[in-house]
Amino acid sequence: MKTKMKAIAAAVGTVMLFAAQQAAAESTYGYETNALNPVTATSRVTITVTTPKLILLRVGVPGATWQTVNLGLTPDVQTAPGPLPTTVGNSQAATWDGNAPVFTANTVNVNAFLWHNNNGNAQLTCVVGTPFPTLAASAVTVSSLAGGLQHPGSDTTCATPTTGLARNTVHTGTWTYGVSAAALTSAMPGSESQTVTYIATTL
Template identity: 40%
Template sequence: MRKQHFFQNRVAAVALAVGALASTPALAESTYGYASSGTGTVTANARVNLSVTVPKLLLLRVGSANTVVDTLSWTSGYSIPAASTVPTTGNNTAVNWDANAPTATAGTQPGALAVTAWTNAGSGTINCAVAAWSPASGGPLNSNFTVNSSGTLPHPGANLGACQSTTFPSNALAASTWTYVLGGTPASWSAGSYTATVTYTATGV
């Protein structure tokens, strides 16, 4: 019983000692100067080390904020010669067709996307990659999508078939508008709905 009481007292003493150390302010070094004659200048130096940690941050926004992924859509258009008739939904509609191939266009081009990036890393880069189209063939090619940039953040590649890395400055907001223009030869595309996702990746080094 005495043993247990002694052990408990020792544990309590150790706990008090640790608590006292934890509440003690951090100590710098200490020195002294001394002149036995009582004359002249004496000095005593004490040093304190300073340390500042700046976390690395990288931000990228293409279009909408948060988890919203913008969708850019095109609907091809046709004109039937010779009267340049624009077809409308329906069946068995009479048309003055001269037996020549219709004229096809890529359709109305969607609006531009606002793009911004920022980093405090030594340098920032951004690149792009286009996932496989679904369905895989019959529609436009990646190279049919030209991307025009206006601002301080250039698109990584003149078109989506030539994605490459481009840089943006450190500690300065890079901002642009990217306009996606669909070209190519719409008259050669097969009917269907084609989808793909472009992924932009920013990197701070």
């Protein structure tokens, strides 16, 4: 008896399952006794397109290793257009006029690219992960070409986030790294490095 009841319960469950599956699909009909009149039946399907959120950021050369920006200082031992020391050695002839030397630094251009498909905007920020041992982060200046992807601030203190970056647009910029005037006038011999991490974030 129990076996028969189990069989009946299983059959009822199967029928209910089929009924539930049929109810999941919309089904309608049109009915008209007059063959000259039109009839209509409709059925709807919901289609969902799912797109993942993606943001891309490139600063400098592509690849797994980040770009190194070398900012070398060059001394001028007399007022321009005097000669620059170029040869390593001791007791070399010089025409120093008694004025303090002036240090100049080369500049390095770095290209930056950002793209995202967020339903809002995105922003670009940066932080100093490994700081200079003695120099301040503000010793490195960064200028951006007008009309492009702006650097997050005028130096590597990263004080001003770049915001309002619209979706589905390749934002590009050229950033010029240099050395501040204050750092040039207080330059000490040696080499220091810092690492700056740029962060693109959807808002």
